[in-house]
Amino acid sequence: MEVDGKILKRLEEWQQGGEALPEFVGLYEQLLRIQVEARARIPAPEPGLSRDKASDRLRQGMPLLQWRALSLDWSAFQDLFRAVVSATGEYYKATAEAVHSLRDIARDIPPLQEVTKAWYEGSPLSAFSQPHGVDPELLAAVIHSAVRPFLTCWSEALIGLVDQEQWRRGYCPICGGKPHFAFLDKERGARWLLCSRCEAQWLFQRLECPYCGTQDQDALAYFTDDDGVYRLYVCERCRTYLKAIDLRRTQSETLLPLECILKLDMDGQGRDNGYRAGWTGTVSDG
Numbered sequence: 001m002e003v004d005g006k007i008l009k010r011l012e013e014w015q016q017g018g019e020a021l022p023e024f025v026g027l028y029e030q031l032l033r034i035q036v037e038a039r040a041r042i043p044a045p046e047p048g049l050s051r052d053k054a055s056d057r058l059r060q061g062m063p064l065l066q067w068r069a070l071s072l073d074w075s076a077f078q079d080l081f082r083a084v085v086s087a088t089g090e091y092y093k094a095t096a097e098a099v100h101s102l103r104d105i106a107r108d109i110p111p112l113q114e115v116t117k118a119w120y121e122g123s124p125l126s127a128f129s130q131p132h133g134v135d136p137e138l139l140a141a142v143i144h145s146a147v148r149p150f151l152t153c154w155s156e157a158l159i160g161l162v163d164q165e166q167w168r169r170g171y172c173p174i175c176g177g178k179p180h181f182a183f184l185d186k187e188r189g190a191r192w193l194l195c196s197r198c199e200a201q202w203l204f205q206r207l208e209c210p211y212c213g214t215q216d217q218d219a220l221a222y223f224t225d226d227d228g229v230y231r232l233y234v235c236e237r238c239r240t241y242l243k244a245i246d247l248r249r250t251q252s253e254t255l256l257p258l259e260c261i262l263k264l265d266m267d268g269q270g271r272d273n274g275y276r277a278g279w280t281g282t283v284s285d286g
């Protein structure tokens with residue numbers, strides 16, 4: 001995958017240049033390598049949807065990629081899941097017990113299918129994680145890492161069927177995931193959202209919260225950094241934040257997923273001001 005390959009290259013350049021990167025970047029890089037390798041073995045999916053049919057679905061607010069269409073290669077997924085668990089275990093020594101439990105979950109394909117379907121459809125994972133004594137957030141993170149190469153393949157195959165002017169909703173037109181980053185485009189400063197699950201990009205209103213849908217201008221605000229490159233959108237109604245970058249103010253090529261991962265100071269700024277990352281949890285628990 002092109003962007004992931006570029007991210008790996010940039011991380012290598014930074015390391016060779018002696019740049020001090022946050023500790024978690026080591027795991028991020030290792031997972032990215034596993035995903036890039038897996039991705040190279042995944043055949044390009046056939047969209048299986050006509051433009052008219054896609055347009056119908058989108059008009060009804062339905063994302064294009066349904067669970068049953070995803071049809072994962074389960075044996076490949078199982079290998080990937082195990083590789084992600086091993087990498088995570090190596091990185092965080094404290095997770096030895098969790099690693100054991102996660103391997104248990106991945107032992108047979110049917111339960112793995114069930115939990116991955118629940119994750120994809122946004123159902124709570126506690127029913128799966130609790131019997132194994134695993135933190136549901138860790139389980140979700142592992143599933144996400146393992147399924148990401150498949151989802152990004154699909155996302156690239158389907159994104160051409162999305163009429164951007166037509167969709168404009170707060171969730172992903174491909175997989176239904178929530179956005180975890182935004183950017184203002186170079187051409188006209190229009191705001192686009194980036195899916196936290198499949199990396200699809202879609203056009204969205206400048207003045208609307210993608211998480212609760214409010215358009216109340218008194219509830220919406222943003223902070224910028226000194227150069228005006230980064231923005232932190234906040235919503236008073238659902239108390240969430242969304243990180244963003246203004247591409248009109250950047251010079252070099254911007255690798256969006258990397259920006260999203262590395263702008264930890266903005267997460268800190270959001271939390272210090274009493275907001276939570278909008279793509280995590282549900283709106284009602286805010």
Ligand SMILES: [Zn+2]
Binds near residue numbers: 172196197
């Ligand atoms: Zn998505």
Ligand SMILES: [Zn+2]
Binds near residue numbers: 210212239
């Ligand atoms: Zn909101």
